[in-house]
Amino acid sequence: MDLLKFLKNNLFVQNLVGNIISFTPPYLELSIAKYLAIKKALFVTAHDATYGSYLEFGVFTGSSFTFAMKANKKIEKIFGKIDCEFIGFDSFKGFGEIEKGDENPSFKSEKFFVDEKKILKNIEKCGKGQKLRIIKGFYKDTIKNKTTTDLKIDKSRVIMIDCDLKESTHLALEFIKPSIQEGTIILFDDYNYFKGNKDKGEYAAFSNFRKKYPEILFRKIFDFAYSGEAFIACKIS
Numbered sequence: 001m002d003l004l005k006f007l008k009n010n011l012f013v014q015n016l017v018g019n020i021i022s023f024t025p026p027y028l029e030l031s032i033a034k035y036l037a038i039k040k041a042l043f044v045t046a047h048d049a050t051y052g053s054y055l056e057f058g059v060f061t062g063s064s065f066t067f068a069m070k071a072n073k074k075i076e077k078i079f080g081k082i083d084c085e086f087i088g089f090d091s092f093k094g095f096g097e098i099e100k101g102d103e104n105p106s107f108k109s110e111k112f113f114v115d116e117k118k119i120l121k122n123i124e125k126c127g128k129g130q131k132l133r134i135i136k137g138f139y140k141d142t143i144k145n146k147t148t149t150d151l152k153i154d155k156s157r158v159i160m161i162d163c164d165l166k167e168s169t170h171l172a173l174e175f176i177k178p179s180i181q182e183g184t185i186i187l188f189d190d191y192n193y194f195k196g197n198k199d200k201g202e203y204a205a206f207s208n209f210r211k212k213y214p215e216i217l218f219r220k221i222f223d224f225a226y227s228g229e230a231f232i233a234c235k236i237s
């Protein structure tokens, strides 16, 4: 009996599969997919000897940040010890003032207020034995008009941009510019939100950055989670 005929006569199969997939909470699915993207980026960079720091803009509870440190330990078992500092940037109090063009029903500052002491303690615990730094504060105070050189960050290996808004992403990209090398991977977690509007969100900030600095060529390497896209700096002239 062919599969299509079997499915037509046994609708419980489609019901069962639908039930299982819809039962999985979206945030769980999304987090797993984000973890896999980070692991993939760490693997690819280790494979090609793209050494440098892991930078994360938007730490929140530290879920993806602590995962990156854990995943790197496993990757070091394959490729050997890698000198990689993990550096996270967050206010732990949301976005601060949100510009008109950055307003979105799901990106509200209150949602991102966290018990900073508890989060930092957990990050320290998970990052035992790894080099790590947390740069606490709003980006307008911590990274605006600064670059990685000011914070003694040399080259970047993987950069996770998970700060949702166009303005925050713009500040992050200007900050990291000197650290980008051939092989640096940038993961944008919220690339396709804002109804696909080309003038909004992480998409707009990155497209302005690429226009402003055409000497850095990027190539898209994969999609991830619900709204994420990953790029590699493939040529710097």
Ligand SMILES: C[S@@+](CC[C@H](N)C(=O)[O-])C[C@H]1O[C@@H](n2cnc3c(N)ncnc32)[C@H](O)[C@@H]1O
Pocket: 034, 057, 058, 059, 060, 061, 062, 063, 064, 065, 089, 090, 091, 092, 093, 094, 095, 096, 112, 137, 138, 139, 140, 162, 163, 164, 165, 168
């Ligand atoms: C979606 S959450 C990050 C989620 C995290 N990567 C994870 O996987 O658990 C976004 C974070 O970005 C931070 N953020 C966004 N814009 C910021 C800014 N301008 N200054 C400081 N923090 C900012 C917010 O405080 C929030 O914690």
